[in-house]
Amino acid sequence: MAVRRASLYKADLRTDLTQSEHWVEGGLITAATLPDYARARLAAARALPRAGLLHHRFALPLLDLDCWFSEPRLRQLCTERLAARGDGEAARTHADVFLLDGTLPGWEAPVLWDVRQGFTSRDFETALEREGLRGFYHHEAPSWQFHDPDARTGVHSLPEPMAIPPWESGSPLRLFLHWTYARMGLRLTHAATLGAGTAGALVVGASGSGKSGTTLAGLLNGLSSAGDDYVLLETGAEVTAHAVFRVFKQDDAGLRRVGLDAAAIGSKGLNWHGKHEFDAAALRPEGFARRMRINAILVPKVARLPRTRIEPLSPGQAALALAPSAVLQLQGDMEDGFRFFAGLTRRLPAFRVHLSEDPAEIADAIGRHLMQGVALAG
Amino acid sequence: MTQLRTDAAYHVNNRIVAENFDDEMVLIDVDNGIYFSMQGSAAAVWRAFETPQVPASACAELTAELTEPDRLSVARLIHELAERKLIVEAEAAPPAPAGRLSRFAATSFALPVLGVFTDLADLIAIDPVHEVDDQAGWPVRPASGDGQA
Known part of the structure; x- marks a missing residue:
C-alpha cells in the first residue's frame, strides 16, 4: 500500500514539474523557497477581488474571524462545526483566513513540495518561523496552509474545492485558530x-x-x-x-x-x-x-x-x-x-x-x- | 540504531524539549513524535550532558561511588540516550574538563528509569516533510533512518 501510494505521488510530481516554473526552480517548493512561496500566497489571497468570494464572519471566543471561501460547501462545513461565543462576550482581536482552491479563476493550484529533498518537520517549521510565518503541508491532496501572525492573515490553498485534510472535517480551521490564538497568549x-x-x-x-x-x-x-x-x-x-x-x-x-x-x-x-x-x-x-x-x-x-x-x-x-x-x-x-x-x-x-x-x-x-x-x- | 562512539563527546540534543517535575522529567522529540519520561537518576544523567562529555568518562565520574550493578545501570542508560538521540555527538565541541560532574552518592542513588512512548509517532510520520527514500519517495523512510519505533 505504501509503495503504491509513493509511486502515485511520484507520478503526480512528474506531471507537475512544469507547473509554476516562474515560481521556483524546477517547479517544486524547497526549504529555500518555502518562505517566499508562503508570503506570495498570502499576498495573492489578500489581493483577490473579494466580490468573487463567499464571506462568513465567525464570532468565536475572543476572536472575530473573517473567512473568505471559494467553495460554498466548505463554508457550510465551517458554519456547522464552529461554536459561536456566548452572548455578551466580546472579541479581543480580528483575523482573516482565505480558503481557496485551484478551480477558482485567478488562483494558482498548490505547487508541490520537492520530496526529493531530505527534510524534517522541525526544519520545515523553523524555515517559516525564521520569517515570522507558520505553515503546514498536506501531501495526500497537496495543499498548503500558511499563516502570518503579525498580519493575522491565513490562507489555505487547496487543489480541489473540498480537499481539506480528512482529519479536519470535525475541526475545520484548527491550525489557523491554533496559530491565531497562540499569538494572543491562548x-x-x-x-x-x-x-x-x-x-x-x-x-x-x-x-x-x-x-x-x-x-x-x-x-x-x-x-x-x-x-x-x-x-x-x-x-x-x-x-x-x-x-x-x-x-x-x-x-x-x-x-x-x-x-x-x-x-x-x-x-x-x-x-x-x-x-x-x-x-x-x-x-x-x-x-x-x-x-x-x-x-x-x-x-x-x-x-x-x-x-x-x-x-x-x-x-x-x-x-x-x-x-x-x-x-x-x-x-x-x-x-x-x-x-x-x-x-x-x-x-x-x-x-x-x-x-x-x-x-x-x-x-x-x-x-x-x-x-x-x-x-x-x- | 545510533551507536555510541567511545571516542567522541556528546551533549543533549537541542531538539528535545524537556520539562522537570518534582519526581519526573518529561521530554518530547518533536522531530519524530516520540516522548519520554525520566525517573530516578535518569534526568541527572541526561543533564550531565548539558556540557559535552565523553560518555565513558562521564559515566566513570558520575558513578565513582556506586556499586557495580548501579554503575552498569547508568552505563546502559547512556547508551540508550544515544540510541534515542536524547544525546548526540558534539560536533567540534571539546568535552568538558573532568572532575566537574557531581558524583552520585551510594546511599541516595535511585536507579535510572527511562520511559519511551511511541503512540504519537504516527502523527509525525504522516507529515510529508520527512526524510524520504531516494528511490521510493515519500512515505518510505531511508533504510538508515533514525530507528523510530
Whole structure:
C-alpha cells in the first residue's frame, strides 16, 4: 500500500514539474523557497477581488474571524462545526483566513513540495518561523496552509474545492485558530472537558483511553462539556476553557454504550477515522457549555470496574497524558506549547479515573468528584 | 540504531524539549513524535550532558561511588540516550574538563528509569516533510533512518 501510494505521488510530481516554473526552480517548493512561496500566497489571497468570494464572519471566543471561501460547501462545513461565543462576550482581536482552491479563476493550484529533498518537520517549521510565518503541508491532496501572525492573515490553498485534510472535517480551521490564538497568549488544546456546577475539568489521554466516551457519558448524564476533542484554554487568575467546536466524535460501539445509535445523532456517515461526527450543542443544548472554569485534569482509563475509582496523579504523569498529544497534534509553537501545558499540570490537580462500564455511574462519580473539589477549595 | 562512539563527546540534543517535575522529567522529540519520561537518576544523567562529555568518562565520574550493578545501570542508560538521540555527538565541541560532574552518592542513588512512548509517532510520520527514500519517495523512510519505533 505504501509503495503504491509513493509511486502515485511520484507520478503526480512528474506531471507537475512544469507547473509554476516562474515560481521556483524546477517547479517544486524547497526549504529555500518555502518562505517566499508562503508570503506570495498570502499576498495573492489578500489581493483577490473579494466580490468573487463567499464571506462568513465567525464570532468565536475572543476572536472575530473573517473567512473568505471559494467553495460554498466548505463554508457550510465551517458554519456547522464552529461554536459561536456566548452572548455578551466580546472579541479581543480580528483575523482573516482565505480558503481557496485551484478551480477558482485567478488562483494558482498548490505547487508541490520537492520530496526529493531530505527534510524534517522541525526544519520545515523553523524555515517559516525564521520569517515570522507558520505553515503546514498536506501531501495526500497537496495543499498548503500558511499563516502570518503579525498580519493575522491565513490562507489555505487547496487543489480541489473540498480537499481539506480528512482529519479536519470535525475541526475545520484548527491550525489557523491554533496559530491565531497562540499569538494572543491562548492555547487551542487537544483535550475534552466535563463540568459540574461551577467546576470543570480537562479530560485528557491517548486514543483509546476512554476520553471521548467519558465525555459523551457525562454530557448525556447531567454534566456539561465545552468540547470532546479541542478546546481553547485561557489562563489568568483562573483557567477557563472556551468551546471552539460544537462537534463530538464517537464510533458505533461508543454510541451503543451510551444508548445511542447513528440515527439518533443524525449522523451523515463515518469520518476518516471510522467515527460519527455529531452536533453536541444540538444533542443536549443545556449541557453544551460555551465556557467553563477548569479546576482539575482527569486522565481516564478503561478499567471495567464495578464502580469508577478516582485517584490522584502526579504532575509528571498528568503532563505525560496532556502535553505530548496537545503539542504534536497542532504544528507550530511546539516549545511554547509544551511549557504552557507543563505549567498547567503543575497548577491544576490531576486524577486518574479508572472507569466502570456504566455511563451514568461514570458521570455521577466525576460530577461528585468535581463538586467536592470545589467545596474543599472554597 | 545510533551507536555510541567511545571516542567522541556528546551533549543533549537541542531538539528535545524537556520539562522537570518534582519526581519526573518529561521530554518530547518533536522531530519524530516520540516522548519520554525520566525517573530516578535518569534526568541527572541526561543533564550531565548539558556540557559535552565523553560518555565513558562521564559515566566513570558520575558513578565513582556506586556499586557495580548501579554503575552498569547508568552505563546502559547512556547508551540508550544515544540510541534515542536524547544525546548526540558534539560536533567540534571539546568535552568538558573532568572532575566537574557531581558524583552520585551510594546511599541516595535511585536507579535510572527511562520511559519511551511511541503512540504519537504516527502523527509525525504522516507529515510529508520527512526524510524520504531516494528511490521510493515519500512515505518510505531511508533504510538508515533514525530507528523510530
